[in-house]
Amino acid sequence: MKRVAICAVAQHRIESDIWYKRFQGMLLDVLEDLQKQTGFTFGENGVFDIVSCSDDFFDARTISNNGVCDAIGGHYRGEDKMAQEGLNGIGYAMALILSGHDDLVYLPGHCKESQAESRNMNANLAYDPFYCRCLGLDYLNAAGLQARAYMQKAKITEEQLAKIVVRARQWAARNPYANETKQLEIGDVMYSPMLCDPIRTLHAYPVSDGAVGLLLASEERAYEFTDNPVWITGFGNCMDSYFLGDRDLSVSFALKKAAAQAYKMAGITSPAKKVDLVELMDCYAYQQPMWLEGLGLCEDGQGGRFLDENGPARYNVNLSGGMLTGRPLMIGGLYGAAEAVLQLKGQAGEHQASDVNCAVVHSTTGGAGQFQTVLVLER
Amino acid sequence: MAIRREDTADCFVMPGKMVLPVQYFAGRVGSKFIISLRDDKKILGVKCPKCDKVYAPPREFCEKDLAKLDENWVELGNEGIITNYTIVNYNDRHLPLKAPYILALIKVDGADTPFAHIVSGIDPDQVTIGMRVKAVFAEKTTNTILDIAHFVPVID
Numbered sequence: 001m002k003r004v005a006i007c008a009v010a011q012h013r014i015e016s017d018i019w020y021k022r023f024q025g026m027l028l029d030v031l032e033d034l035q036k037q038t039g040f041t042f043g044e045n046g047v048f049d050i051v052s053c054s055d056d057f058f059d060a061r062t063i064s065n066n067g068v069c070d071a072i073g074g075h076y077r078g079e080d081k082m083a084q085e086g087l088n089g090i091g092y093a094m095a096l097i098l099s100g101h102d103d104l105v106y107l108p109g110h111c112k113e114s115q116a117e118s119r120n121m122n123a124n125l126a127y128d129p130f131y132c133r134c135l136g137l138d139y140l141n142a143a144g145l146q147a148r149a150y151m152q153k154a155k156i157t158e159e160q161l162a163k164i165v166v167r168a169r170q171w172a173a174r175n176p177y178a179n180e181t182k183q184l185e186i187g188d189v190m191y192s193p194m195l196c197d198p199i200r201t202l203h204a205y206p207v208s209d210g211a212v213g214l215l216l217a218s219e220e221r222a223y224e225f226t227d228n229p230v231w232i233t234g235f236g237n238c239m240d241s242y243f244l245g246d247r248d249l250s251v252s253f254a255l256k257k258a259a260a261q262a263y264k265m266a267g268i269t270s271p272a273k274k275v276d277l278v279e280l281m282d283c284y285a286y287q288q289p290m291w292l293e294g295l296g297l298c299e300d301g302q303g304g305r306f307l308d309e310n311g312p313a314r315y316n317v318n319l320s321g322g323m324l325t326g327r328p329l330m331i332g333g334l335y336g337a338a339e340a341v342l343q344l345k346g347q348a349g350e351h352q353a354s355d356v357n358c359a360v361v362h363s364t365t366g367g368a369g370q371f372q373t374v375l376v377l378e379r
Numbered sequence: 380m381a382i383r384r385e386d387t388a389d390c391f392v393m394p395g396k397m398v399l400p401v402q403y404f405a406g407r408v409g410s411k412f413i414i415s416l417r418d419d420k421k422i423l424g425v426k427c428p429k430c431d432k433v434y435a436p437p438r439e440f441c442e443k444d445l446a447k448l449d450e451n452w453v454e455l456g457n458e459g460i461i462t463n464y465t466i467v468n469y470n471d472r473h474l475p476l477k478a479p480y481i482l483a484l485i486k487v488d489g490a491d492t493p494f495a496h497i498v499s500g501i502d503p504d505q506v507t508i509g510m511r512v513k514a515v516f517a518e519k520t521t522n523t524i525l526d527i528a529h530f531v532p533v534i535d
Contacts, residue, residue, distance in 0.1 A: 118471050118472065120471055124473040125473075129523065130522075130523050132495060134521065134524065135475060136471075136474035145463050145484060195468055196468055197466035243492065243494065245486070
């Protein structure tokens, strides 16, 4: 099969309130960085199609890509918007290249959660007005319901959740693009105020603004832009039921399906043996072991034991700090992909892991992980 | 990417608000469900003729086999059990109550799927999974599932 490469990535530093910079300006910085790294251009023999990722409600305008097209090279050529978490844009860009429609795709994404008075209010508008929205459902309280179901099943303790957050902050301190790097003690997390029982304030990711960009190319063209391309070897996604009550919230059915699809494409029969590094979209601490179960790296319902056996360290999970230390919702996975690419290229600096040959990137959107996406990258 | 300090002299942020009046068809299934709550104080579900699953709230199609459900109405109980819950401990404009309040998944008698609703009449610390609750119907209709105002514990 033909292969698709990620040639290079550029990340804007994530902060909780980049009020002083328009997201267009953030995207321009990302583009300039990427062009400097690779020398790619637009037009003849350059990028003709752009896959952008943004969200109407966070940008406070519909057809949100229209607000950034000039800053991403999207005028005078093809531009498609991924109205989903950005990792799905990689799947779409991959398909554009595999189909022969394109041989080079630029993929930028942006999201300033701080533009909304409350990101939970934005999420509330993702629910229908008759059955869910009027009850105040949002992604936080949906996660609260899931946290209780999962923690009970996988025997997750408060101390284990606290250790996840403490570890995330330790790694974030080594990542120049990470948002929240303040170091914590286990007790700080365990006794932080209850936010949405059993989710505590420090179990939740901080409000985050950011922008990220990737350059994808066909195998034939990849070496024009980099000496060490990273290959997309697997991709899959899956949508679970909408109503929370229709689902067993203690298991991620959708993630298992998405992972199975991605592993099949990558020819991976035993992910536990093959995967060296994982970038997870863990918006809340309980999600780290839960998503690792879904990815087949932890046995079903054994999250608690897995944490005690230092499973996250064994699989190099979120050496960037991950979503827990702050990434914008709609590009949480896209940042994860950028980090995994740096790791596979050996360019992750102070948080570089050794001998990374195969990385798995995960993202999710919707209430309690309704929609799940998995990307497999290899060098 | 070089991280630089931005010049913020004479810069401002504009406050805004997205206001968009809309109308939204409840659907034949949704209309019947809500009218039943409003006028008859009865909770209705639908049963899939293929997989026998009883859905609450009702919907037109079964998501598993795409069978039509809207002619297979089932009257459900006004009581049920809490299968899961969270205590909402933050305040926000979109929330129907001040914190703390109990947001629960409630499986009413006769249904296979629990649905989300509010549990009141009990201290949030006292709520448990498996607790039996009953619907309290709203005095004023809102044409939503809030025509059940909330659920309260059943006291034996």
